[in-house]
Amino acid sequence: xxxxxxxxxxxxxxxxxxxxxxxxxxxxxxxxxxxxxxxxxxxxxxxxxxxxxxxxxxxxxxxxxxxxxxxxxxxxxxxxxxxxxxxxxxxxxxxxxxxxxxxxxxxxxxxxxxxxxxxxxxxxxxxxxxxxxxxxxxxxxxxxxxxxxxxxxxxxxxxxxxxxxxxxxxxxxxxxxxxxxxxxxxxxxxxxxxxxxxxxxxxxxxxxxxxxxxxxxxxxxxxxxxxxxxxxxxxxxxxxxxxxxxxxxxxxxxxxxxxxxxxxxxxxxxxxxxxxxxxxxxxxxxxxxxxxxxxxxxxxxxxxxxxxxxxxxxxxxxxxxxxxxxxxxxxxxxxxxxxxxxxxxxxxxxxxxxxxxxxxxxxxxxxxxxxxxxxxxxxxxxxxxxxxxxxxxxxxxxxxxxxxxxxxxxxxxxxxxxxxxxxxxxxxxxxxxxxxxxxxxxxxxxxxxxxxxxxxxxxxxxxxxxxxxxxxxxxxxxxxxxxxxxxxxxxxxxxxxxxxxxxxxxxxxxxxxxxxxxxxxxxxxxxxxxxxxxxxxxxxxxxxxxxxxxxxxxxxxxxxxxxxxxxxxxxxxxxxxxxxxxxxxxxxxxxx
Amino acid sequence: xxxxxxxxxxxxxxxxxxxxxxxxxxxxxxxxxxxxxxxxxxxxxxxxxxxxxxxxxxxxxxxxxxxxxxxxxxxxxxxxxxxxxxxxxxxxxxxxxxxxxxxxxxxxxxxxxxxxxxxxxxxxxxxxxxxxxxxxxxxxxxxxxxxxxxxxxxxxxxxxxxxxxxxxxxxxxxxxxxxxxxxxxxxxxxxxxxxxxxxxxxxxxxxxxxxxxxxxxxxxxxxxxxxxxxxxxxxxxxxxxxxxxxxxxxxxxxxxxxxxxxxxxxxxxxxxxxxxxxxxxxxxxxxxxxxxxxxxxxxxxxxxxxxxxxxxxxxxxxxxxxxxxxxxxxxxxxxxxxxxxxxxxxxxxxxxxxxxxx
Ligand code: HEM
Numbered sequence: 010x011x012x013x014x015x016x017x018x019x020x021x022x023x024x025x026x027x028x029x030x031x032x033x034x035x036x037x038x039x040x041x042x043x044x045x046x047x048x049x050x051x052x053x054x055x056x057x058x059x060x061x062x063x064x065x066x067x068x069x070x071x072x073x074x075x076x077x078x079x080x081x082x083x084x085x086x087x088x089x090x091x092x093x094x095x096x097x098x099x100x101x102x103x104x105x106x107x108x109x110x111x112x113x114x115x116x117x118x119x120x121x122x123x124x125x126x127x128x129x130x131x132x133x134x135x136x137x138x139x140x141x142x143x144x145x146x147x148x149x150x151x152x153x154x155x156x157x158x159x160x161x162x163x164x165x166x167x168x169x170x171x172x173x174x175x176x177x178x179x180x181x182x183x184x185x186x187x188x189x190x191x192x193x194x195x196x197x198x199x200x201x202x203x204x205x206x207x208x209x210x211x212x213x214x215x216x217x218x219x220x221x222x223x224x225x226x227x228x229x230x231x232x233x234x235x236x237x238x239x240x241x242x243x244x245x246x247x248x249x250x251x252x253x254x255x256x257x258x259x260x261x262x263x264x265x266x267x268x269x270x271x272x273x274x275x276x277x278x279x280x281x282x283x284x285x286x287x288x289x290x291x292x293x294x295x296x297x298x299x300x301x302x303x304x305x306x307x308x309x310x311x312x313x314x315x316x317x318x319x320x321x322x323x324x325x326x327x328x329x330x331x332x333x334x335x336x337x338x339x340x341x342x343x344x345x346x347x348x349x350x351x352x353x354x355x356x357x358x359x360x361x362x363x364x365x366x367x368x369x370x371x372x373x374x375x376x377x378x379x380x381x382x383x384x385x386x387x388x389x390x391x392x393x394x395x396x397x398x399x400x401x402x403x404x405x406x407x408x409x410x411x412x413x414x415x416x417x418x419x420x421x422x423x424x425x426x427x428x429x430x431x432x433x434x435x436x437x438x439x440x441x442x443x444x445x446x447x448x449x450x451x452x453x454x455x456x457x458x459x460x461x462x463x464x465x466x467x468x469x470x471x472x473x474x475x476x477x478x479x480x481x482x483x484x485x486x487x488x489x490x491x492x493x494x495x496x497x498x499x500x501x502x503x504x505x506x507x508x509x510x511x512x513x514x515x516x517x518x519x520x521x522x523x524x525x526x527x528x529x530x531x532x533x534x535x536x537x538x539x540x541x542x543x544x545x546x547x548x549x550x551x552x553x554x555x556x557x558x559x560x561x562x563x564x565x566x567x568x569x570x571x572x573x574x575x576x577x578x579x580x581x582x583x584x585x586x587x588x589x590x591x592x593x594x595x596x597x598x599x600x601x
Numbered sequence: 602x603x604x605x606x607x608x609x610x611x612x613x614x615x616x617x618x619x620x621x622x623x624x625x626x627x628x629x630x631x632x633x634x635x636x637x638x639x640x641x642x643x644x645x646x647x648x649x650x651x652x653x654x655x656x657x658x659x660x661x662x663x664x665x666x667x668x669x670x671x672x673x674x675x676x677x678x679x680x681x682x683x684x685x686x687x688x689x690x691x692x693x694x695x696x697x698x699x700x701x702x703x704x705x706x707x708x709x710x711x712x713x714x715x716x717x718x719x720x721x722x723x724x725x726x727x728x729x730x731x732x733x734x735x736x737x738x739x740x741x742x743x744x745x746x747x748x749x750x751x752x753x754x755x756x757x758x759x760x761x762x763x764x765x766x767x768x769x770x771x772x773x774x775x776x777x778x779x780x781x782x783x784x785x786x787x788x789x790x791x792x793x794x795x796x797x798x799x800x801x802x803x804x805x806x807x808x809x810x811x812x813x814x815x816x817x818x819x820x821x822x823x824x825x826x827x828x829x830x831x832x833x834x835x836x837x838x839x840x841x842x843x844x845x846x847x848x849x850x851x852x853x854x855x856x857x858x859x860x861x862x863x864x865x866x867x868x869x870x871x872x873x874x875x876x877x878x879x880x881x882x883x884x885x886x887x888x889x890x891x892x893x894x895x896x897x898x899x900x901x902x903x904x905x906x907x908x909x910x911x912x913x914x915x916x917x918x919x920x921x922x923x924x925x926x927x928x929x930x931x932x933x934x935x936x937x938x939x940x941x942x943x944x945x946x947x948x949x950x951x952x953x954x955x956x957x958x959x
Contacts (some may be wrong), residue, residue, distance in 0.1 A: 076920040087909040094902040180678035
């Protein structure tokens with residue numbers, strides 16, 4: 010912007026305030042900068058100290074709200090965002106973060122202290138963006154006032170010497186000066202310039218939307234920050250695994266896990282529910298991506314409100330269902346083998362579907378079945394536990410043993426190991442339903458001491474040794490995993506970002522510029538028209554614009570027949586000579 | 602029926618591959634023609650003369666005056682423009698060919714070849730899209746291919762608009778060859794459908810905007826890069842360093858540092874709102890797919906970092922003491938972040954976006 014700066018100093022008010030960007034304060038300060046004269050005595054000392062402190066506070070505030078510090082804070086913000094992308098974050102992927110901690114036992118505690126597992130809510134990250142936003146507030150408030158002032162003010166009067174401006178044109182005309190000025194004002198108004206006549210010149214200015222856009226953009230950043238904060242504080246987020254045919258009601262206890270925001274609790278959950286009627290999945294059956302999912306759809310019935318009517322709907326990936334203020338997303342799916350377990354006394358102690366969690370895209374799934382109510386032959390409590398895998402398309406190979414080669418149910422098989430003893434479910438400690446704690450359990454072995462295990466197809470039964478009971482594989486159901494989120498202020502966030510883009514477009518594509526037209530009667534009685542334009546340094550179009558103004562003005566102010574002799578043919582001659590001499594000396598002055 | 606359709610698709614995919622390989626062959630010819638252009642240009646006497654002129658002018662660098670628009674109507678008053686202090690008064694170089702006619706001829710051949718290669722390249726992209734029956738940017742191979750085509754499109758459009766961008770030709774063709782080479786060798790993925798999470802019209806909007814932004818940022822970064830060298834050279838000139846040798850011979854044919862800087866600023870600033878929109882479109886899509894519009898996923902984080910560094914650059918341009926080289930470094934850093942977000946994050950970091958990986 011050095012042009013504008015030189016121009017501003019050269020042109021005085023004419024070039025001033027082409028934008029509301031804060032001026033750089035490059036002066037250095039030392040103790041005693043602000044205190045001024047120190048009067049004798051305690052009162053004088055106090056007054057001096059007060060002035061000094063106040064001066065420093067103001068100085069620091071000016072620094073904080075300067076463009077340079079804004080720049081540095083922005084840069085710091087980008088740097089600070091990096092570690093969070095390289096180190097697994099607890100809030101995005103708790104499992105991965107834990108794995109990382111387990112694998113790097115030496116650095117993990119240090120990272121933990123530095124908040125590197127939750128970078129985006131760490132004190133240092135917050136400090137940077139809070140400072141940035143304070144700086145932003147300190148920047149836009151005065152700029153907005155300044156802008157309002159500029160909107161009210163008239164375009165600055167024409168500088169004395171128009172030839173010094175970045176774009177300049179002149180000619181001699183037969184028209185009267187008043188006619189020319191009148192025509193110029195009409196023309197510029199038509200071109201949507203704001204105009205003002207001062208003496209022998211018309212001053213005009215255009216492009217205020219640039220400044221407006223810039224302010225809107227920066228204010229909208231605040232809107233976005235606030236929406237984001239509100240969205241985080243009042244959000245509720247939980248997940249639920251539902252087997253075909255089962256349902257869900259929106260209460261804290263029905264979630265598998267639920268993480269509320271700071272200001273969102275059990276009472277805020279809106280009453281709705283749904284049942285999973287069926288789940289459809291289709292997969293690529295050929296090509297290199299064989300087995301890759303094509304569509305997932307959960308077909309559901311839902312109701313809204315305590316006595317809402319049942320409605321049919323479906324949820325797909327990318328197509329969440331919105332009920333009240335909550336959205337239900339489809340997150341995953343898998344299979345739940347249906348089994349019947351009989352204990353040593355021959356009673357059915359368990360019957361139902363158990364979800365097995367997929368471990369890969371071919372839906373190799375693992376799971377456990379816990380039967381706490383089982384008794385042995387003699388009627389003594391002897392809890393049963395099964396762990397193993399479910400394979401939708403079971404194949405066997407030398408190297409891998411049994412595994413699934415395709416995610417659909419082409420050749421389903423259930424492979425289980427059986428245990429008996431104490432499941433530990435009564436110990437009071439919270440237990441993972443997908444893990445079997447075999448610490449106090451014994452694995453069933455047959456008479457020869459081999460582990461009892463069986464690859465079961467639908468209809469098969471695995472009998473446990475010593476008459477301990479049996480397990481029958483009755484069928485397969487599908488399950489779907491849902492995420493239910495309540496996130497307020499997304500609409501505000503969207504509004505903010507739309508304003509941001511609109512503001513940016515105004516700020517970056519519109520040029521603020523000034524045009525002056527002067528018409529005076531020369532010594533020989535012929536009117537001399539002078540036009541000059543000034544824009545910000547980035548605007549190259551100012552010359553073109555001035556050209557069109559010249560064209561528009563020519564009908565009002567036709568050129569006088571003979572060209573004045575002083576109008577140079579080769580532009581490197583006349584005004585240039587003295588101009589370059591002048592500017593050079595100024596440049597040297599500036600450099601020195 | 603289904604297998605017949607699959608076979609057709611497979612054929613079209615093969616056609617796409619042939620077209621891309623042919624495009625690479627023609628780009629290589631364009632590359633050689635550009636080399637010839639630069640080589641002949643360096644022999645050109647006029648280039649040396651104009652260099653001498655530059656040397657002389659820089660002795661008194663204050664202000665030059667150009668006239669504009671005086672040619673259309675003979676009598677029309679001329680608009681005289683005063684160049685700015687940051688211009689140093691050093692004019693733009695004559696371009697790669699210098700004033701050498703043979704060099705110029707090769708330059709024209711290079712541009713024609715680039716245009717031909719572009720036709721083949723775009724054909725390859727379209728055939729790929731037809732074979733997969735979706736937007737051609739579902740994986741890194743397709744993204745790279747489309748990215749290259751878009752960069753060349755931007756260049757050809759600027760040429761058609763009669764902008765002074767011929768100087769970028771060699772660098773662009775080189776980069777596109779590298780991009781395609783990497784795409785066909787390392788990143789190649791046979792054509793197929795997408796996983797359900799990518800089935801969304803936001804894929805069209807979000808990724809196409811990302812590609813356009815990246816292609817234009819690339820042009821800006823190239824100009825910035827050259828600006829740094831040319832700026833160095835000009836500083837040398839004003840300090841009276843001899844304007845001789847191969848390096849000076851190359852440098853003096855480039856546009857002036859001020860022009861390169863301005864070009865870089867314009868393209869970066871022009872596409873910044875689009876990049877902003879890209880991120881927002883991504884957030885809207887994430888909201889639809891994953892239930893949150895922003896979750897600091899690595900890809901999101903690096904888009905944010907790229908955005909903030911470009912915002913830094915725009916701020917730097919408006920701040921005294923940061924214009925020029927410092928701002929240029931920021932612009933290059935911002936582009937490096939963009940590239941890292943594309944290659945680095947896809948390959949080294951796994952996040953929710955990683956299924957669009959290698
Ligand atoms: C929250 C972080 C911020 C972001 C993302 C941001 C972004 C931007 C962007 C993209 C521009 C370019 C638009 C243009 O060139 O007209 C811009 C311009 C500007 N910003 Fe910021 N900004 C931020 C904070 C600030 C702060 C704290 C200040 C005050 C010190 C500030 C003052 C300005 C000014 C004065 C301009 C206009 C420069 C000109 O007229 O060319 N910004 N900002």
